[in-house]
Amino acid sequence: GAVVSQHPSRVICKSGTSVKIECRSLDFQATTMFWYRQFPKKSLMLMATSNEGSKATYEQGVEKDKFLINHASLTLSTLTVTSAHPEDSSFYICSARDPLDRAGNTIYFGEGSWLTVV
């Protein structure tokens, strides 16, 4: 079945540096991907909707200059956390929809990326 791959699964970076997380749809083309953030013991919070070939749509309260999203191809979206701070430490998950999947489960999640900023 369709798979969404996310990389890296874990990353540790220093405060002030930037880190990039990739989300790939492996066997389908995704015009839209979603980026979520999850704090420990909390639910998933949608950060932004990534649109292939156009600007991402950010949710209220999410800083677009801090969380840069690029969706340059139909199979790849990237989230770059710029000038990372310890409070950016979190679990980041992407998801994508397979527009051709009619089985019912049309939303697939990546494996998630644990970001720790030290």
Add this chain to the structure above:
Amino acid sequence: EDKVVQSPLSLVVHEGDTVTLNCSYEVTNFRSLLWYKQEKKAPTFLFMLTSSGIEKKSGRLSSILDKKELSSILNITATQTGDSAIYLCAVERRGGSEKLVFGKGTKLTVNP
């Protein structure tokens, strides 16, 4: 504002027990309700519900949607320790946006 509320937030049971998890929602232009199981990583899909009153089953898990009551339940019978996880309910809206609105989840702990 769209809202998804799950209850209970936390539940501890013994192996073999049956549990019922609840999800209620307030969403404009409802399209579907989804249940996910989350262990240590990303959520894994369990069910998608679009029609009221039709039960979906997968092994010991089953779920049903009540559009009149704007709610859904997830049942797990004969629980096992491997069922311990956070169960997330999410609602999808119709038209344009494909965003999911998630509830806070129910943390289920099944003790041997």
